[in-house]
Amino acid sequence: MRYIGNKTRLLPFILDAIDTLGISPAVAHDAFAGTASVGRSLKARGWRVASSDLMTYSYVFQRAYVVAGRIPAFRKLRAGDATLRRALRSPTLRSRAEERGGTALHAIAEFLEAWLEPDCGFMSSEFSPAAGGRRMFFTEDNAARIDAIRRKLFEWRRDGLIDEDSYFLLLAALIEGADRVANTAGVYAAYMKQWQPNARRQLEISPEMPISGTPKSSAHLADAVAVARDIGRIELLYVDPPYNARQYSGYYHVPEIIARGWFEQRPTPQGVAGLVGIGRQKSAWCSRNTVALALDELLAASGARHVLVSYNSEGLLPGDELTAILASASVNGEVRTFGQEYKRYRADSDRDGRRYSGDRVKEMLHYARLR
Template structure:
């Protein structure tokens, strides 16, 4: 998934630097990814640690992490994937509100793919409601749908807007690909809560923080994925069909420093690692000032190609690279 702030390409760098502080053998440690996103960092640590705690405020993210992190034993899923790929399409909420030729004619998906999403989402829910599938398989199939739908979405990258014409990838037929996860002997925990609320109820060894860096709310940027995941009905607002969404204090220049300090102060973890960059709402000096009040502070940096969510010539940030910060605190 093409995701703002994804640490997939930085995962080995993160792992190396976290091991440098926490040790090479992490098998007895509890690792928490408090702003988990698509789960790319949690996936790396899942087979290495005793227990992963993954959390995100967005429900689509919870679905992905509930599958990739929460599932740890093999599932018999081939029959269900095949069945979903051969369903008769229907005209439902996604087709009518977010697809070509729908009643709202928002061009997030082609007409055929919008109908397929509706049919697949309805079938998954029916299986679960009638107890034909368990919770593990339910979230596996939902995650598979979200990732497969994202591959044929008619967007530049995020869902803050759709393209005026269907691009080539959006014209391809939606086909559900399995969201395969790593099998582990240990069980893991996944939450869908506000980070500053959850932090008071958990504890462990390694706390990894990758909060939003700027004012763009993830609930707005990925609202269509939330709608597919939740399968609820509402009146979509405006040209892009926005739903009501949660707003993170980490996207507010006024609130971010206070929220961050409360998080650091409350955290019951031995080491804390914060991913941030030089374009974030909090300057590096602010982060340092807050973190060093609670223990030993260090900083590691890396030049990194920045995420491009719009056309190069119209971007607010003209730089092609950004400086990725890994702030380290040993409490």
């Protein structure tokens, strides 16, 4: 998913640093999981991962990419849903599923994507121009597809027809698919006034195959400090917090709504962008006044032997203050820093008054030995 701070492209840099430091796979806490990219690649390297984030869509990604461990067979679902059972007999569906990869997960994805009737519901009326709506986050057709798939996933889970791994694998695929056709410049704080080429494409559902064969990992929809306290002694704490004042809850409210669903509790989107109340999802790391204390607290709460902190050169917390906090938490007062320049993720363009310009930014990785 297009996500501010997504570390997918920086993974080689982070994994190299872990190797250089000689830290071997054991238990890691990916405390600010976001898209779960780091937890997922640690898991693939044999780590047991506990991940956490305040956002529900992140919890969905953590469940799909870090916790799920086997390709589901969907036996109960096939037995319990007659429409699906009929569709699965179709040679067209079977050959499309084969082209996608041939597993039961691919067949279900094909069913959701191409066989389910689009159905005008909450997403259509609130986030597309259907029924006279103003918000242009999705075309009417794609919003109705999201509506139909989200409802189906809710019903399958409510009726006990799919297990939790399957539910989260498919829900993660829906959130990622919706993001690819969202009519935005990358974040959901605003929609584009004209339909962008990506938004005109039809929604696709492409679930990722779970990583198997590693020890059981865990996902947490919770504050990093609370989770650090709960999981106790571990090998590695990976810290990748927000760098600036932008609250993720205000930039990604649409994926958040898709993740939560609207069947048990209907949200009330407000204003031009359709924001929903953020309350408990407000982060202390997004304020200059609270960020230093937040880092202090996290280091005190964690039982990790090693800590790695990703932070970029334009973050709210100045580099010297960050390293001073790490040094005072470390066993030997030492902090080691790795740096890498990379191309900035841009959701907007340069303009007068912004705090930065240009396309290059330096990502720093700070290391300290905690005990």
